[in-house]
Amino acid sequence: MLLYSGHEEENAPHIQGVALILPKVARNALVGWESHGSGIKASFKTKKEGITMNIIQCYAPTNDTNDDIKDQFYEQLESIIEKCSRKDLTILMGDLNAKVGIDNTGYEDIMRRHGLGERNENGERFANMCAINILVIGNTAFPHKRIHKATWISPDHTTENQIDHICINKKFRRTMEDVRTRRGANIASDHHLVVANLKLKLKKNWTTGQTALPRFNTAFLRDTNKINEFKIALNNRLQAVRDLLKEE
Incomplete structure (x- = not known):
């Protein structure tokens, strides 16, 4: 199953969309x-x-995006997180385009x-948003080699950053x-x-209130007489359709 969310405007560019494959x-x-534009939540x-x-x-x-757009994004993200009960397990992940670095002072x-x-x-x-909502940034919690920390590489393969996170x-x-x-x-991605x-x-x-799936009588398929009756009935129905098509 694929759950996805993105721009809802007509003729909007196919960018900043997110999805979950289940x-x-x-x-x-x-x-x-729930779908929230560049965010999606599933429970x-x-x-x-x-x-x-x-x-x-x-x-x-x-x-380098305009601060107003950033503010709008984080306000929406905060509202999604706030609706999650504190007693439940909450995971935040995605391309946050955020370098949190090594220094964890504060x-x-x-x-x-x-x-x-x-x-x-x-x-x-x-980091401020995670601190307010008490979300641990998982990428910083486990020791790994540098090649297992970097999540993004520049097109010329000269710069690597850790900007995708799981919290x-x-x-x-x-x-x-x-x-x-x-x-x-x-x-096929950078x-x-x-x-x-x-x-x-x-x-x-x-x-x-879940509707139960119908159970099929497979024993019917082992009865030769029933099979022949079914074939005759099906052929008669198909012939009736053919006759109608000829009349048209």
Whole structure:
């Protein structure tokens, strides 16, 4: 299943869109989802009693974008996060276009010193937002080689940055076992695939009033007489359609 969100205006450019691809286990656990332009939120039932997992995927403006557009993006993101219950597990991920760097001074509660490079203005905004919402920046929490930290590479292959992030609310910090990039994934992009390992299991969501799928009588197919009757009935119906077409 594919859940996606992007520009809703007619003839809008195909940029800044986001999506979630759900395997069967996630599709069965899906409780609901919301589209928010360059952001998307999906909620899943987990095997932890009373705990829902909220996934927020987003695309943030680049560092040189107008401040008003950045403010608008973060205001919308804040409103999405605020609607997630503090008792639930919340994951924020995506292309945040934010370099948070190595120095975690003032942000010790939400990041460690395993980041990459130096913090830029977008990184400051992002770190502040994570601190307010108590979201741990997973990319900075696990020691890795530089090649497993960089998430983006420039077209000329001379510059690498860590601007894609996966975060988790601090209450469930120990659920996240690792975050790193996987360079072997050929996704035809200047971004590397960022992967997080979570110690969590999803649970099938049985919705009330769900319509049961019809059961087919397969024994019918083993009855030769029934099969012949079906063939005759089907042929008669097809012949009636052919006759109508000839009349036209």
